[in-house]
Amino acid sequence: MIITPKDKIEAELIEIDNFLNTAMSEDGTEAVQRGNELAIYIARSGKLVADAKYHLNEALKDEVFDILKETAKNAKATSKAVNAIIDSICKEERYLVDWSDRINRTATHQLSWCVTVVSKAKEEMRMAGYGNNMKS
Template sequence: MNLLITSREQILAELTEIDSFLNIIMSENAEEAVQRGNDLAVYVARTGKLLADAKYWLNEAVKSKVMQTLVETAKNAKATATAINALVNSLCREERYLVDWCERCNRTATHQLSWCVTVISKAKEEMKMAGMYNNKK
C-alpha cells in the first residue's frame, strides 16, 4: 500500500496557516459567508487528512524500538501501567500535540462552516421577507 503521509514539518506548517484563517472574525455579510464557507469546507477535509497523518506519526513514535525498550525497562522496574503510559505520553508529546491541534482545527472549521450556513440562511430569509413586504405595496 502506497501511503501519502504528510511529513510532521508539513503538518505543522499547514496547521499554522489554517489556524491563522480560523482566527479571522467573519462579518454577517452573506457573500463573505459563502466565500468563507467554500474555504472552510476545504479546510475541514484537509484537517481530517492531517489528523490521520498526525495519528500515523504518533503511532510510529509509540511503536518505535526506543519506546518498546523503555516500556520493557519500566516493566522490569515494576512501574505501574499508569506510570508507563505517562512516560510514553511524555516521550511522544510533539506527535500528540499535532494530533490535538489537528482535532481542534477540524472542529473549529466545522463549527465555523455551520455558522456560515446560518448567516446565509438568515440572508435568504431577510430577502424573502423583503420581497413579501415589497409585493404588498
C-alpha cells in the same frame, strides 16, 4: 500512502489556524466565500488528523518497546508510570493530533455558522420581497 511530514503538518495547521482566527461579517456573500474555503480546510484538516495520528502511532511503536524492555528490567515502575513516560516521550505527536483535531472541529463549526448567515440573508431577502417585483 502519502503521509504528511510532521513539520509540514505544523505549517499547514498554522495557516489554517490563522484563517480560522479571522473574524467574518454577517454578509451573506462573504459567508458563502468563507464557507467554500472552510469546506476545503475541513477536508484537509481531517487528513492532517489522520497523518498526525500515524506519526503518533509510529512514535508509540518505536518508543514503547524500548521503554517496556527497560521497565521490565528494572521491574519497579507501575503500568501507570510506564504510560506517563510513554505519553511524555510522544508529547509532540500528541500535540499535533490534538491541534489538528481542534482545527477540524473549529472549521466544521464555522461552516455551520456560515450556513446560518446565508440562510438569514435569504430570509431577509424573501421578507423584503426581493425578486417578487421582477415578475411583471
